[in-house]
Amino acid sequence: KAGVTQTPRYLIKTRGQQVTLSCSPISGHRSVSWYQQTPGQGLQFLFEYFSETQRNKGNFPGRFSGRQFSNSRSEMNVSTLELGDSALYLCASSLGVGVAGTQETQYFGPGTRLLVL
Amino acid sequence: AQSVTQLDSHVSVSEGTPVLLRCNYSSSYSPSLFWYVQHPNKGLQLLLKYTSAATLVKGINGFEAEFKKSETSFHLTKPSAHMSDAAEYFCVVTSPATGKLIFGQGTTLQVKP
DSSP, rough: OOOOEOOOEEEEEOOOOOEEEEEOOOOTEEEEEEEEEETTTTTEEEEEEEEEEEEESSSSOTEEEEEOOOOOOOEEEEEEEGGOOOOOOOEEOOOOOOOOBOOOOOOEOOOOOEEEE | OEEESSSSSSSEETTOOEEEOOOEOOOOSSOEEEEEEEEOOOEEEEEEEEEOOOOEEEEEGGGGEEEETTTEEEEEEEEOGGGGGGGEEEEEEEOOOOOOOOOHHHOEEEEEO
16 A cells, blocks of 8 residues: 655745645545654644535644645645745654544654755 | 653663663553654654563564553653664654544654674
């Protein structure tokens, strides 16, 4: 079974631009979560989608948004890019919330490295 | 609220010696706990997970972790380090009903020949 794929793998943008990142989950997985990884802040949760609905959101400004399609693929958009948005953006997929409310294991993609100049 | 603290930012061992990476957690629920590893310029790979079954959890590549509720700890161990184990390791906690993973700050494992 193919793993989580993310495109593009590397991206260079300038301040003020916007960017869209894509994530294709493992086949059969309906939950997709996004994380930002920076040397200073570590790994931080952005948001989670399940069945096309945003279920949870982290503490990021409204410039960060996402969506999920009916085939569970997800996109993340960052508008009006700032230098501090330079980071590795990781996508993770899972089956979702399992029986008795337990959280199914999340499997990560290789990430998209975004550099904002 | 859930949180996790990795007690060492950097651990250095010699090849063939034991590895101990320490993690303490805080959770108001019965937690799910994970260890992930990240090799340079790669994504995160799941090493093992604890979900309230056995307290000693065996993972991939010879790693294991023991859940100790009384100490709120979930330390990662391996009897004998390999050069290929050099990477960043993350201890992670999640609440039962959300999709949010809460990561520790990471421990960089250096393995010396």
